[in-house]
Amino acid sequence: MLLTGYDVPPIHHAAVLVEGNTIVQAGPAAEVKIPADATVVDTSGRTMLPGLIETHGHLIVLGHGNYATWFTWINSHGGRQMLMKVMETSAKQLLMAGVTTEVDLGAPLADSLAIRDRIRKGEVVGPRVFVSGPWIAHLSAAAAGDAMQVGFGGINTSTPAEAAQQAERLAAAGVDHIKAHAGLGFEDYKAIVAVARRHQIKVHAHVYAEQDVRNALEAGVDVLQHAGSAGTAPPYTPELIRDIVNAGRPVVVTAAHRSWVYPDTAAFPERLQDPELKKLFPADIYAEVQDSLKNWPALPYFQRTDREMLFRERGIKQFIESGAVMGMGTDSGTPMNFHSEALWREIKVHVDMGMTPQRAIAAATRVNAQIIGKGRELGTIEPGKLADIIVVKGNPLFDIMALSNVETVVKDGTVYKGAAVSEPRTGTAASRGQ
Ligand SMILES: [Zn+2]
């Protein structure tokens, strides 16, 4: 079965023909002409869909419980070399989970650009990565020195002119988008957006409180990240929701991290020692992550999760039910929010909260591609698009958990995971299910 990423019924007994890194045909197998010399990836009895897009990930973290001890550990175990090993590990975990594109929203500049370019050159196995480099923030002196801000390389600014100057510097260095982080006001957003427009890149804002969301919306920020996911305020006013919907401004709720991941872990702490998870970690990093999670209910990261859980359903439903443009992103890599499961967990939460499976899959593929400005080349399975295709067991429209079982991953026409082709190889590949 083929899900194209559009809001249309699936195509049954379908085939997809890939040439190089591009999809050239997709449709019912009877209508797709497969060249005699094609490499065939047999997807019989399975579902094909576009490669998933993660619109909010962090390669420099991978589930460790505490930023202060995490970055200290990295610094005492090789520093930037270890950081690169961490990013390589995260990248592989994402790709094996069917994430073929990741939008990275916060990491030191040189390391972000390095991992992105190394993946592009084929030196590292991972999704296509688009990076913000460090985020731009406006913080009090105390907050400016905290472990998260320092570890992620966050930039502290104090005026709109300074924010613009930093955005300019990042754009000139070649980042793919800008992340506007905490503490910024309307004038800061406006200044950052003006720079981004000139460079034709998007701005993602990290916003929770109503006034912050309002400021980012009115200043023209392209994507409202986190909105609706935290207990910093009761659910938003109907006026704010209406204005977001009417503006068609994309929202990425990042609902599952903390508010669902915490109670889900309480219900099944065994998930932290999942052998499938362990397989995708180097032993030293795995040991450090496990050590950090020994007493996970006491972690400072989850200090306000009780309150977030009170609002979690209203926070996400108000966007689902109002017809907002919703992308799908997870804050992947944050404590206990492992890259290998973050996106299917987020999608499942959206479905549990009332989104149809088809809309949720479209959000994680076609809509995500559009909101990051890559709608022309990514997000759907149709001729002309880059060949990012995943194959899952079962029917995700019947049971969305099928997305947790990604059997085959094709990125850019190359098979990275799957029984049919053991080694990554490029060329003409046809995916056929009868
Ligand atoms: Zn954020």
Ligand SMILES: [Zn+2]
């Ligand atoms: Zn984040």
